[in-house]
Amino acid sequence: MPAGDGRREERNRGERHRGAVTLRNRAIPTSTADQRLLDSRGRSDWKTKDAWRALRILSEFVEGFDTLADLPPAVSVFGSARSKPDSPECRMAEELGGALARAGYAVITGGGPGVMEAANRGAGEAGGLSVGLGIELPFEQGLNDWVDLAIDFRYFFARKTMFVKYAQAFVVLPGGFGTLDELFEALTLVQTGKVTRFPVVLMGTGYWRGLLDWLRGTMAAEGKIGPADLDLICLTDDVNEAVRHIVEAEAVLSAEQEAVREEAVARVAADQRAAADAAPDGPAGRS
Numbered sequence: 001m002p003a004g005d006g007r008r009e010e011r012n013r014g015e016r017h018r019g020a021v022t023l024r025n026r027a028i029p030t031s032t033a034d035q036r037l038l039d040s041r042g043r044s045d046w047k048t049k050d051a052w053r054a055l056r057i058l059s060e061f062v063e064g065f066d067t068l069a070d071l072p073p074a075v076s077v078f079g080s081a082r083s084k085p086d087s088p089e090c091r092m093a094e095e096l097g098g099a100l101a102r103a104g105y106a107v108i109t110g111g112g113p114g115v116m117e118a119a120n121r122g123a124g125e126a127g128g129l130s131v132g133l134g135i136e137l138p139f140e141q142g143l144n145d146w147v148d149l150a151i152d153f154r155y156f157f158a159r160k161t162m163f164v165k166y167a168q169a170f171v172v173l174p175g176g177f178g179t180l181d182e183l184f185e186a187l188t189l190v191q192t193g194k195v196t197r198f199p200v201v202l203m204g205t206g207y208w209r210g211l212l213d214w215l216r217g218t219m220a221a222e223g224k225i226g227p228a229d230l231d232l233i234c235l236t237d238d239v240n241e242a243v244r245h246i247v248e249a250e251a252v253l254s255a256e257q258e259a260v261r262e263e264a265v266a267r268v269a270a271d272q273r274a275a276a277d278a279a280p281d282g283p284a285g286r287s
Helices: 003-011 033-038 040-068 088-102 115-125 156-165 177-191 205-220 239-278
Strands: 015-018 021-024 074-078 106-109 130-135 149-153 169-172 200-203 233-236
Touching: 040 149, 040 156, 074 088, 074 115, 074 177, 088 106, 088 115, 088 200, 088 239, 106 115, 115 130, 130 156, 149 156, 156 177, 169 177, 169 239, 177 200, 200 239, 205 233, 233 239
Parallel strands: 074 106, 074 169, 106 130, 130 149, 169 200, 200 233
Antiparallel strands: 015 021
């Protein structure tokens, strides 16, 4: 290859966005913010860099909280960026996005291609709000064209917080390591009571059946999880069933929360009556 072609190839490295900053070609760093944060070989400079990095991390949380605080009820949808547009999971994701939008939910995805783009497209074409939470990667994916509201994150943990905090449910379609990471993050948070109970739906029975068989036949059989933990997962191929499961779970949770509020109001009223009766000029005091 001629030397000029090599220089052009080196220079033409694409484009990356960081908020108001656009990086192209040689200005694009060869590592990500997560890599630099977690690299133990750079400990010697922690006093000068890590303290400032903490402020950058804080800014990502502030940006996410501020941007997403006014979202309507939403559902986070996960799945592979590598899925082809005509794959079964992409067709399912597009149908799911439309059904969620018609049920009144915004759809949150990672904002990338594949299953994420299909879910965003389904929501957008049904008149719903499509949200994309992107992430800085060594290979630039970019946000898909169906995202209405987008945030690009440097750090996975800040992004994962937004997926959980602003969703009423998780729907997980076929995917890879990142999809599994989000699935088990959600299950762990629900199992340990770190978040208010919310449904986790797996779509694609053929894809997930082996995993569930292992969870049941190995993990639960050896007592590493309890039988009730498997009930945290709804497995289906039916989009309507998935949406119905989410809507019903939200209704049950709302009823429980309303019952707790009514009980608290009744308790306060009873305490006030008891205090009035015990007062010197109250019924008990006059007797």
